[in-house]
Amino acid sequence: MAIVIETVADVLARAGIGPGDRLLVGYSGGVDSTVLLHALAQLRGRFSFELLAHHVHHGLSPNADAWSAHCEAACRAIAVPCTVTRVALSRTGEGLEAAARAARHRAWAASEANWWVTAHHQGDQTETVLFRLLRGAGVAGAAAMAPVVCVPGQPGRLRPLLDVPRACLVEAARASGLGWVEDESNTDTRYSRNFLRQEILPHLRSRFPGMDAAFGRAASHFAEAAQMLDELAQIDLEQCGERPIARPVFLALSPSRKANLLRHLLRKMSSRMPDESMTTEVLRQVTHTHADRSLTLRLGDVVLHAYRNHLWLTPSLPSVPDAVERWSGESLLTWGEGEVCMKRVVGMGLDAALIEQGVLSVRRRWPGCAMRMRNRPLKAFKQLAQEAGVPPVERDRLPVVCLDGQPIWIARIGESQQALCPAGQAGVVFEWVRPDIYCDVID
Template sequence: MNAHSDSDAERIVLDALGVVLSTLPDDSRIAIAYSGGLDSSVLLDAAVRAAGASRCVALHVHHGLSPNADAWLLHCAATARALGVRFDAQRVQVAPAAAAAAGVEAAARDARYLALETMCATHGAQSLWLAQHADDQAETVLLQLLRGAGLAGLAAMAPARAPAAGVPRVRPLLALLRAQLEQYASAHDVRWIEDESNADTRYARNALRHDVMPALSAHFPGFRDTLARTAVHAASAQRLLDALAQIDIAPIATGADGKSLAHEPLLALDDERALNVLRYWMRTLGLPAASSARMADALRQLREIARRESANAGDHALRVDHAGWRLRCYRGAIFWEKVRETEAPRAARPPVELLWRGEEVWRLPGWRGSFVFAHADGGDPDAVPEALLTRAPLVARERSGGERVRDAGASVSRTLKHVFQAHGIPVWERDVPLLYSGETLLFVPHVGVNRAAFPDWDDAPGGHWRRIEWREDLLIA
């Protein structure tokens, strides 16, 4: 390799970064997603040369998927230190359920981006730079073609994208070839690590990289530029479809956050526009794209539910699972719910008893949550006197059927099933522990305190009160 080609590679890389830098304030902090591989190593080195070490922070995500992951972390920390760049790392674990639902590669990618966003917030970064290049883009377009993806998939990776939450993600090297990055690395003695999994052709991307791309290069030398243009055209067409989806979804989105859609108005659209709305909606929620077959099946089931006379029968009939989420339909609204566990037969939970002595949290592992007894005043509708909590054992029980809740206003009792329906609680959210004081139902999650069952509350002498809450455990995939 001659000095001229080396200097050309340096100029091309630094010019690409200069274009991005010209769009940023002079004092903005730049985060570099730094895995230690060739691409990110070149990006980090060039960012230091173009922007200065003081503006850069190198962020490393330790997945623990490789036995060499600890060594990679040490390499990255040492390299950043040698460049005078601030360094941070975060360890993540890919949950088995997430890997099973979305695949190891997709689950690891989601965990990586979440960790990077967290570290960007910690360091006040205004821009996150990613090191994908033209070869990566060509591979992505080919993969999406082979998977039968739509325009959103063929649009592949955008040079820059601002997610709804988080810092803008920028790919300064997207127009550059890997060979040009190798030339830069050689010219500047950039050291990098090799991920042994990149040689495993059981992964579709690796199979393309090692077996297909070399053959394409031999017969179609300019195929990378051609596929890049395909991605640009697909992105342009997708923007038009998104604009149409925004028009169609405006009168359909329900709720304050727009995370659910009205069932009947959605089905008033023809199949193509309804599917376009569903795909757009899923992207706004951060869900990965689903196959055409799955989307068509979801729309078929939604139309079938609409044809049934019983809304409740429809609520139970819908079954669309995707990437760890489940599509639900309840009371005229459709929404996605995170799947927490498989629906295997479960043994009955035995009652759990607590002699309350001022505890603020009562953890119930069997229900994966906790009752919280927070300090409150007597005017809180979900507050009870502390004396009531101590006068009989507190018992957590699962529903057995037929439980009744007294209505204070009407002086009558109603079945808990009817109360749940009145409060709009879907069937799948009713598996909650019921809190009893002795043998009397005291509190129902999602509903509140069974206040009328204790008529002497209002006459309770002055003292301390506690607000009862039910809090589910937080699960991190």
């Protein structure tokens, strides 16, 4: 057990764990998480962190209640607070294993811990690398799991046992007299990982005894290559400009660098990577579609937009109201991914007295929508949007503020000549305020 404890301590030191940190152990009750929990319990005094345990009751086994009770009792014995969360899993979508993992992460996110600690060991790393390679992963995916992961605004991830063989964990548990539970589903080879674990990897290990350490080294090499690709993507991004991306500069990159930059941007948005065929098709359309045509291309939960000389990415756009929204003059009105704000000013914007005399509303554009801007003739909405450089994909989303049914302000376009504020009089200024991630095109 002493060797395991020092291995864990090395990773904690590398992560800078200390007073004020709250570590949450994902505790299944199995031998791996049991050894990890006890090692961390013995390191509390050395690092002065707060230790918590969390057990997720998936309800998939008839033994699930007994496992929860075991985990609670084991934590009481070493004075570690333990939370049990019951979840209901759906067998649809990406499969039961992915659903269980997502449920665990949602449960952990409800805690106030700033580090999540899991008991992935050397064999788990081997399985992950092999599984991802079988799915055609690139170098970032094949890099598999890292012992320390820090993501701004999210709890850090610690996997301090990645270099420890499972046999060492079993030996440490037995030597320390620790009890653990056995999940019978681990032998069910209908699950892909179990198939690899039970049917494939034992044969490979018998032929290549150093296989797990070799896979660990390979994962490190993949991680190093992935880091260099990220650095290259960042260099390209600085040349292209991130918000928005300059389309001509992007198109001048080689095909592999375009694909690398696109994957880099998707990772920054925490989006799932699309498959190679989808990436290839998106880049083909961006490359060969005339700049005057608007492109809206879905990449999973992210949308790539192209218009004129700009490229930009957004999350999937939320809906905007179809009906006319009556506005009673409050300072904020929710609209799509943002809010329409009304600010009281003096001598600028629109005539407050005129607005207070009529009926104020907000709606999307409609057939025949037109507005006369300052010192300009009456023009249709489409022409105003073209002149303002508003991409077609954005036009149906723009809030149009109307007075007695006539447009007096259109987001990203401007104000009506007929309702301008006289000099020195009370005025109103409208603004559509959106999260930065939706505001990538320069107005």
